[in-house]
Structure formats: C-alpha cells, structure tokens
Amino acid sequence: MPLPYVLLSAAVSLDGYLDDAGPERLMLSSPADFERVDEVRASVDAVLVGAGTIRADNPRLLVNSAERRARREAAGRAGYPLKVAVSGSGELDPAARFWHTGGGKVLLTTDAGARRARALGIAADIVPLGPELRWRTALEHLREELGVRRLMVEGGGLVHTQLLQQGLADELQLVLAPLLVGDPDAPRLFGPGDYQRGRLRLVETRRIEDVVLLRYLPTAPGTGRQVSAADRHWLALACELAELCPPSGTAFSVGAVVVADDGTELARGYSREGGDPVVHAEEAALAKTGPADPRLAGATVYSSLEPCARRASRPAPCARLILDAGVRRVVTAWREPDTFVPGADGSGVLAAGGADVVLLPEYEERAKAPNRHLDGR
Structure with a gap:
C-alpha cells in the first residue's frame, strides 16, 4: 500500500x-x-x-x-x-x-x-x-x-x-x-x-x-517482502533508466538496478543498452556485477517491469539469470502484460526459486511511460 x-x-x-x-x-x-x-x-x-x-x-x-x-x-x-x-x-x-x-x-x-x-x-x-x-x-x-x-x-x-x-x-x-x-x-x-x-x-x-x-x-533495501523507503528510491531510479532505452516496437523499455543489502549500488542497466537490440535490463545489469560477487546473495534487483519468464533471443530468461546469480529479492513496478509473451509469469518463476518478489504498483504509470506506443497497454 x-x-x-x-x-x-x-x-x-x-x-x-x-x-x-x-x-x-x-x-x-x-x-x-x-x-x-x-x-x-x-x-x-x-x-x-x-x-x-x-x-x-x-x-x-x-x-x-x-x-x-x-x-x-x-x-x-x-x-x-x-x-x-x-x-x-x-x-x-x-x-x-x-x-x-x-x-x-x-x-x-x-x-x-x-x-x-x-x-x-x-x-x-x-x-x-x-x-x-x-x-x-x-x-x-x-x-x-x-x-x-x-x-x-x-x-x-x-x-x-x-x-x-x-x-x-x-x-x-x-x-x-x-x-x-x-x-x-x-x-x-x-x-x-x-x-x-x-x-x-x-x-x-x-x-x-x-x-x-x-x-x-536512506539507501538500504528492505528485507523479504518488507518494503523500506530506500526500495522506493531504487525502483524510481529503475523507472528513470527505462527512459534511456532506444525505442522499439517489438520489445519493452525496462530499467534495472542491482543493490547490495548495505545500500551499495552494484550495477544498473536498461533494455537494448550498448547497441545490443535484444539485451534486457536485468541481463545488462547483472553482466556488470561479475558472477563471483558475494554481495549478490543479499542483493535486491529493482526492475521497472517484472523480469521475463520466457524469451527467444537468449538461452535463459531474466528470472532465471537472477536466480542463477544468487539474488533472492526482486522489487518491480509492473507485471508483464501479454503483449509479446502470453501468460508470462516471471514472478512465479522467481518465487518457485525461493526469491521474494515485491510489487509496488504506485510506480506502474512511471514504468509504463516509455512503453506507451506499444499495443496491449
């Protein structure tokens, strides 16, 4: 609330x-x-x-x-x-x-x-x-x-x-x-x-x-499903990053931030960053952290859109990349609609893998703003 x-x-x-x-x-x-x-x-x-x-x-x-x-x-x-x-x-x-x-x-x-x-x-x-x-x-x-x-x-x-x-x-x-x-x-x-x-x-x-x-x-994320004031700050930043995405008519514009449990920002990313037409925001951010960073086990991923559960452009969807990195907490603003993947349920994949997923719907309109041109809104 x-x-x-x-x-x-x-x-x-x-x-x-x-x-x-x-x-x-x-x-x-x-x-x-x-x-x-x-x-x-x-x-x-x-x-x-x-x-x-x-x-x-x-x-x-x-x-x-x-x-x-x-x-x-x-x-x-x-x-x-x-x-x-x-x-x-x-x-x-x-x-x-x-x-x-x-x-x-x-x-x-x-x-x-x-x-x-x-x-x-x-x-x-x-x-x-x-x-x-x-x-x-x-x-x-x-x-x-x-x-x-x-x-x-x-x-x-x-x-x-x-x-x-x-x-x-x-x-x-x-x-x-x-x-x-x-x-x-x-x-x-x-x-x-x-x-x-x-x-x-x-x-x-x-x-x-x-x-x-x-x-x-404050900078430190909440714990589990408990929301802290800093969670709102970091999710707002993820929504701002979504506005940096090169426009696309076939993919969402999404921003993501990875934050350690002490409030240290580990990495950030956005869809189609660096000229890669198929890279997703969470994927781009996690790629910058390094797979051996021990802070990922206590980190939170903030994503303006629910991490994807299925995708054709990469072997693993973002929900699986998050779990494989050891992250067990995700905060997002908006559940993925059926625009490109019917029945997508990244939150379900994350929850099944032991992650806490927190939805802050008060940021939904900000998350949707860079995607207004897409159908199914």
Missing part, C-alpha cells in the same frame, strides 16, 4: 542532543533556519509530532508566513498543513497550543488511547488504530484516508528513531548547531537499536548563518 513521503526534520547540538536538561528550551536553530523550516512546512501536506514533543515543547507547528499560506490557498490547499499527533496513551493536555492553533488536527492513537483522549476533550479528529500503535498502519491511514502524500516529522527523538529503524523515513534533514550539551540526562535525537545497514547518502550541505543543514537519503 502506498505510504507518504516521510521527511524527518531536527536540529541537534554537535554531540547529538535535541535539548539540554534545563527548564527552558535550548534554542539550537538560527533565525534564518526557522525561516527554512517554515518554508518546508508550507510545502508538505501534514506535520507530525509525538506526544513527548507536545508535552515538553507545547508547539504550535504553524506556517508563520502569510505569503506562504496565501500561496497554499491559491493552489487549492488549506492555508496550514494538517497537524498530526501520535500518542499510544491519549494522555495529552487538552489546553496545549497544538490543538488550538492552525488548521485541521488529527490524533493517531490506540483504541484505549482514543477513549482517554475523548474523555479529556482533545480538540482533534481522534483516530484509533487498534490495540497498539504501528507506524506502517499510521502512515497508511494518513495516505489512504487523509490524502497525505508528503509528511514532515518534527519530533521527538523516539519518533525519529522508530521511523528510521523501521525503514520508513525517506529523507533526513538534520541541522547541526555549534553547541555542546554533554548532559547524560538531556534528550538525544537517536536512541539505541537496530538501524539500517550501510551509509546514508548525503545529498545536500548548506550553511545557514551559524548552523549547517545536512540532507540525507
């Missing part, structure tokens, strides 16, 4: 603290960075915080710029993004500023938490999500029921930690402030636990007065 694009936003000291242990909030961002945050808020559909942030900071979470609110309204959107709070217990202050400023408010909670929040008179749309809170369920509700496509998460540390650990964060915007806290009782941004393998990808650094903005994207 499609999820929102989840953007984590936080400011920390040089030693990784969100605040000190004093009674007053420690100001980490600069005035210019507050303006940047306001701009990001104005760009999203919803802003989310955990219960701890509401209790500790009593935030309003508004778009402060009247000009930015006017631009949202001119585009047919509410002046303020939806404000979302997450609390398992529902034990929140009904007088908190969060509930009484801005536009729409939603509280995502448990069944028991919903009863408690209603008894307290929390001024929000209270949504019970079951006996316990699950982040994937919460994000699915935001996307499917409330139309949230882009979500900004502003705290706190536990929320950021859980979303990163569960592979649900698409982007991390981290502001580094020139301060040292050093207090073991102060809140830290990230807690202990099992995080994604490998390195995050640094996509931007920006000096903003005396702080530095660092933007990172």
Whole structure:
C-alpha cells in the first residue's frame, strides 16, 4: 500500500542532543533556519509530532508566513498543513497550543488511547488504530484516508528513531548547531537499536548563518517482502533508466538496478543498452556485477517491469539469470502484460526459486511511460 513521503526534520547540538536538561528550551536553530523550516512546512501536506514533543515543547507547528499560506490557498490547499499527533496513551493536555492553533488536527492513537483522549476533550479528529500503535498502519491511514502524500516529522527523538529503524523515513534533514550539551540526562535525537545497514547518502550541505543543514537519503533495501523507503528510491531510479532505452516496437523499455543489502549500488542497466537490440535490463545489469560477487546473495534487483519468464533471443530468461546469480529479492513496478509473451509469469518463476518478489504498483504509470506506443497497454 502506498505510504507518504516521510521527511524527518531536527536540529541537534554537535554531540547529538535535541535539548539540554534545563527548564527552558535550548534554542539550537538560527533565525534564518526557522525561516527554512517554515518554508518546508508550507510545502508538505501534514506535520507530525509525538506526544513527548507536545508535552515538553507545547508547539504550535504553524506556517508563520502569510505569503506562504496565501500561496497554499491559491493552489487549492488549506492555508496550514494538517497537524498530526501520535500518542499510544491519549494522555495529552487538552489546553496545549497544538490543538488550538492552525488548521485541521488529527490524533493517531490506540483504541484505549482514543477513549482517554475523548474523555479529556482533545480538540482533534481522534483516530484509533487498534490495540497498539504501528507506524506502517499510521502512515497508511494518513495516505489512504487523509490524502497525505508528503509528511514532515518534527519530533521527538523516539519518533525519529522508530521511523528510521523501521525503514520508513525517506529523507533526513538534520541541522547541526555549534553547541555542546554533554548532559547524560538531556534528550538525544537517536536512541539505541537496530538501524539500517550501510551509509546514508548525503545529498545536500548548506550553511545557514551559524548552523549547517545536512540532507540525507536512506539507501538500504528492505528485507523479504518488507518494503523500506530506500526500495522506493531504487525502483524510481529503475523507472528513470527505462527512459534511456532506444525505442522499439517489438520489445519493452525496462530499467534495472542491482543493490547490495548495505545500500551499495552494484550495477544498473536498461533494455537494448550498448547497441545490443535484444539485451534486457536485468541481463545488462547483472553482466556488470561479475558472477563471483558475494554481495549478490543479499542483493535486491529493482526492475521497472517484472523480469521475463520466457524469451527467444537468449538461452535463459531474466528470472532465471537472477536466480542463477544468487539474488533472492526482486522489487518491480509492473507485471508483464501479454503483449509479446502470453501468460508470462516471471514472478512465479522467481518465487518457485525461493526469491521474494515485491510489487509496488504506485510506480506502474512511471514504468509504463516509455512503453506507451506499444499495443496491449
């Protein structure tokens, strides 16, 4: 099921603290960075915080710029993004500023938490999500029921930690402030636990007065049939590669990427690459990895179209090439239609060989785009 694009936003000291242990909030961002945050808020559909942030900071979470609110309204959107709070217990202050400023408010909670929040008179749309809170369920509700496509998460540390650990964060915007806290009782941004393998990808650094903005994207694939935010990134890249294919009226245009379990890109390819009129995308990519690469055993192949199960132009179809290479996870956007091979079922071949096949249909239209000219669409 499609999820929102989840953007984590936080400011920390040089030693990784969100605040000190004093009674007053420690100001980490600069005035210019507050303006940047306001701009990001104005760009999203919803802003989310955990219960701890509401209790500790009593935030309003508004778009402060009247000009930015006017631009949202001119585009047919509410002046303020939806404000979302997450609390398992529902034990929140009904007088908190969060509930009484801005536009729409939603509280995502448990069944028991919903009863408690209603008894307290929390001024929000209270949504019970079951006996316990699950982040994937919460994000699915935001996307499917409330139309949230882009979500900004502003705290706190536990929320950021859980979303990163569960592979649900698409982007991390981290502001580094020139301060040292050093207090073991102060809140830290990230807690202990099992995080994604490998390195995050640094996509931007920006000096903003005396702080530095660092933007990172996750890279590590999901495991089994569990989808991570990085899976969506890599499949989108495969769809982009499909647009590089030389046109053909007798074959699909497909892109493929092979990614190790730590997020390292091993190879990429696309149909008819290098002037070969019959080479397939997965075949072209796997040919660049080398058959002895031990990382293939834990790798994921991303293909904009389901790998082929039968073909006349080569001895082995791409589904078999993937299995023979040792890969046991494939993520694709689109099942192969009957245009050229009736009853094709590359996913079935892969599954029979012990591979997990994940279909992300929200990328189907992007995968189909370079193939619009073909019949049977």
